[in-house]
Amino acid sequence: MVSALRSARAHLARAAQRLRGRSDPMLPLAAIPGMPAAFMPPGLDRAPTTAFPADTDRLNHQDRRDPVPASVPSADPPEVERYRAIWLSDIHLGTPGCQADYLLDFLKHNESDTLYLVGDIIDGWQLRRGWYWPQSHNDVVQKLLRKARKGTEVIYVPGNHDEVARQFDGLAFGDVVVREEAVHVTATGRRLWVVHGDLFDGVVQHARWLAYLGDTLYTLILALNRHFNRIRARLGFPYWSLSQYLKHQVKNAVNYISSxxxxxVEEARRRGCDGVVCGHIHKAEIREVDGQLYCNDGDWVESLSALVETMEGELKIVYWTTLRDPAQPVARRMRKSAATV
Structure with missing residues (x-):
């Protein structure tokens, strides 16, 4: 009889706990209305210190005992600059020299009504020699496509390293339009001819073997530049282009850039434009040349630069040599990319 009463008491205790939504085995059974004293363990036949006059009060009391943790506040949204237009070129996706981390950080913090991709976005020359495509390069492509989907007008003007895309002139891939050349009108009414510029490079047009040889040597210099900047990053210094410094010390290279x-600018004048925006030579610059406006948006293997037009129509070069988002440490990403080769 005694064992039967104890078993019944245990079953009732568990049932009462489930009804109250509590799994705590130490709940005082005296708190359950109508519980016979015979089913209470010795010493628990007295009323509890805290009375629960109603189920609602018991729930409120439970809320006070076990408060719901406050939600973690979301991180502040990134600071974003807005422009009428942004020009990017010479990204060279598919090569170890591409500074994809810096470009992703730039794209995250800068928006525009129109985005021009002015050639050499993907380096087909290097990819034919050997496949190199880390996750960060895929992230750049996805970021550009996402901007197009969200309303940015994206115009892709191919260059010599991605010249295969020139056969698709006038076609649209998703929300990205391919143009062999374009004309941009600034807020101040200036007409700018937008083209990569390789068609005006005599070496590329008439000595292609020499262009390939130069590209191979340039790749070796960029490899040295990459190791050099890895050391600078570990010491806390910003990016600095050793390869660009060496190139600008060579007199022949300086003369080539001037030519x-x-x-x-002469071709832009012949086309009835007020200036030109190009890439190709990896030297960012805005200046007057022979009475015409010459703009070069630089590159993302050496200068880490872009050309932008403000809402008021001002043109300027933006250098992105320091990451704003610390969640993308360059040294770690570079080590990870090197490990995948």
């Missing part, structure tokens, strides 16, 4: 600039 290239004059050829570009």
């Amino acid at each position: 290239f600039e004059h050829a570009m």
Whole structure:
């Protein structure tokens, strides 16, 4: 009889706990209305210290005992600059020299009504020699496509390293339009001819083997540049282009750049434009050349630069040599990319 009463008491205790939504085995059974004293363990036949006059009060009391943790506040949204237009070129996705981390950080913090991709976005020359495509390069492509889907007008003007895309002139891939060249009108009414610029490079057009040889040597210099900046990053210094510094110390290279600039502005004048926006030579610059506006948006293997037009129509070069988002440490990403090769 005694064992039967104890078994019944245990079953009632568990049932009462489930009804009250509590799994705590130490709940005082005297708190359950109508519980016979015979089923209470010795010493628990007295009323509890805290009375629960109603189920609602018991729930309120439970809320006070076990408060729901406050939700973690979301991180502050990134600071974003807004422009009428942004020009990017010479990204060279598919090569170890591409500074994809810096470009992703730039794209995260800068928006525009129109985005021009001015050639050499993907390096087909390097990809034919050997496949190299880390996750960060895929992230850049996805980021550009996402901008197009969200309303940015994206115009892709191919260059010599991605010249295969020129056969699709006038076609749209999703929300990205391919153009062999374009004309941009600024807020102040200036007409700018937008083209990569390789068609005005005599070496590329008439000595292609020499262009390939130069590209191979340039790749070796960029490899040295990458190791150099890895050390700088560990020491806390911003990005600095050793390869660009060496290139600008060579007199022939300086003369070549000057000839290239004059050829570009002359062609822009012939087309009835007020200036030109190009890439190709990896030297960001805005200046007057022979009475015409010459703009080069630089690159994302050496100068880490973009050309932008403000809402008021001002043109300027933006250098992105320091990451704003610390969640993308360059040294770690570079080590991870190197491990996948």
